Amino acid sequence: xxxxxxxxxxxxxxxxxxxxxxxxxxxxxxxxxxxxxxxxxxxxxxxxxxxxxxxxxxxxxxxxxxxxxxxxxxxxxxxxxxxxxxxxxxxxxxxxxxxxxxxxxxxxxxxxxxxxxxxxxxxxxxxxxxxxxxxxxxxxxxxxxxxxxxxxxxxxxxxxxxxxxxxxxxxxxxxxxxxxxxxxxxxxxxxxxxxxxxxxxxxxxxxxxxxxxxxxxxxxxxxxxxxxxxxxxxxxxxxxxxxxxxxxxxxxxxxxxxxxxxxxxxxxxxxxxxxxxxxxxxxxxxxxxxxxxxxxxxxxxxxxxxxxxxxxxxxxxxxxxxxxxxxxxxxxxxxxxxxxxxxxxxxxxxxxxxxxxxxxxxxxxxxxxxxxxxxxxxxxxxxxxxxxxxxxxxxxxxxxxxxxxxxxxxxxxxxxxxxxxxxxxxxxxxxxxxxxxxxxxxxxxxxxxxxxxxxxxxxxxxxxxxxxxxxxxxxxxxxxxxxxxxxxxxx
Ligand code: NAD
Numbered sequence: 001x002x003x004x005x006x007x008x009x010x011x012x013x014x015x016x017x018x019x020x021x022x023x024x025x026x027x028x029x030x031x032x033x034x035x036x037x038x039x040x041x042x043x044x045x046x047x048x049x050x051x052x053x054x055x056x057x058x059x060x061x062x063x064x065x066x067x068x069x070x071x072x073x074x075x076x077x078x079x080x081x082x083x084x085x086x087x088x089x090x091x092x093x094x095x096x097x098x099x100x101x102x103x104x105x106x107x108x109x110x111x112x113x114x115x116x117x118x119x120x121x122x123x124x125x126x127x128x129x130x131x132x133x134x135x136x137x138x139x140x141x142x143x144x145x146x147x148x149x150x151x152x153x154x155x156x157x158x159x160x161x162x163x164x165x166x167x168x169x170x171x172x173x174x175x176x177x178x179x180x181x182x183x184x185x186x187x188x189x190x191x192x193x194x195x196x197x198x199x200x201x202x203x204x205x206x207x208x209x210x211x212x213x214x215x216x217x218x219x220x221x222x223x224x225x226x227x228x229x230x231x232x233x234x235x236x237x238x239x240x241x242x243x244x245x246x247x248x249x250x251x252x253x254x255x256x257x258x259x260x261x262x263x264x265x266x267x268x269x270x271x272x273x274x275x276x277x278x279x280x281x282x283x284x285x286x287x288x289x290x291x292x293x294x295x296x297x298x299x300x301x302x303x304x305x306x307x308x309x310x311x312x313x314x315x316x317x318x319x320x321x322x323x324x325x326x327x328x329x330x331x332x333x334x335x336x337x338x339x340x341x342x343x344x345x346x347x348x349x350x351x352x353x354x355x356x357x358x359x360x361x362x363x364x365x366x367x368x369x370x371x372x373x374x375x376x377x378x379x380x381x382x383x384x385x386x387x388x389x390x391x392x393x394x395x396x397x398x399x400x401x402x403x404x405x406x407x408x409x410x411x412x413x414x415x416x417x418x419x420x421x422x423x424x425x426x427x428x429x430x431x432x433x434x435x436x437x438x439x440x441x442x443x444x445x446x447x448x449x450x451x452x453x454x455x456x457x458x459x460x461x462x463x464x465x466x467x468x469x470x471x472x473x474x475x476x477x478x479x480x481x482x483x484x485x486x487x488x489x490x491x
Contacts, residue, residue, distance in 0.1 A: 038216070093282065148226045176206070270298075415437040421438070
């Protein structure tokens, strides 16, 4: 495991020499220490990225040449899936099969953006039809410049790839600031990039805390674009900072995503997707199905089955066979979620869970937790908890379901289940959310746009949308000197 920053093509100690502990949430032990990067390290990293962009080969290479490097990065990540997945289990707590899924997905993201980089050679320029004779015009896409990427802890390497891969594919250079809670896997990316042939300075990785390393990155005048994934309050602060020198910005923020279940849904299917929606990755998922709306007619039988199945979920160490729920990421997150559960007990009815599982008190574990009888103004119904806690409510009509689903300041994701696909599609279109699932919840695809309405963010990641995040569009217009003009100099 790496214990140095990666700046300008080399692993280096941080300026202050200070290190901080990385905790294994299964037993709260310290399993690694990484550098506490600060303003000085960020400045070195940004200047390296600036030089690599302004003077280096990377933005001037063909897309096919960049694609070859990205493909090799994806290949090495794929080849090291098990090793890196085990780092994620120790750092984040997630069960191994989910961590393996993350790393396979991460490799897939590099391969996907390699393909887009290659296509860029023929698709970067587009003719624009003008409404005036004598001129021709082209829209030319170019890399935006130096990108500052700040990411959260719930899918450590995968979140890094959502920014690093499209940014590099577009020809940008990057400074990545991983979360202080899960910094270990991201540091591996430096060596992976180097072995793949990425020129020095194109990818820089600075571990550290939000205020010490994240804030100076957002404030740095040589950064052209900021890409942030994290909480709404931090996103809002970053947006305010970016406004000072009008940096291009994309924000992927929190959610409180609903799943509406109509009575014509097979109960087993509903139970499967609710459980997956809220309990995979310990519910530490921005798009988690944290609010479930069930049509009155099936409310009782569905709840009974849901509770029965939730109680069967195997909780434990992520490396243990059959475990579906690991510990939360950190002691602080554990405490936060348990506090939310205490609030929930005052606001609604706790149906199951709500505590620390017996025998696992040494780790940051929380039982799968279900609340029902939800008043509309309950804070556990309106605020993001980011843990294995789901709030359930019944509804009578489609209109009521849509109103309740949309009654939130967030708009990241929403889902609807019904055997009537016409109705499901109608509801899908009525949701005010950027990601909508019909008859499922959570499957995420590298090819499809990802991002939120309302306070859940600005812009879209993944797919070609994620690529466009790192591109500027330049208009190049040419006057045909054989055509008449002469505004000042008349014939
Ligand atoms: P967070 O906002 O606390 O931290 C995210 C990152 O920002 C970390 O790297 C942190 O060090 C950094 N940071 C903190 N303060 C900063 C500052 N003042 N300036 C610059 N950087 C700063 O979020 P978190 O707790 O790591 O992640 C959980 C949140 O992320 C949840 O709200 C979740 O919904 C959201 N999330 C959203 C998506 C999405 O795609 N929309 C995906 C994953 C997580």
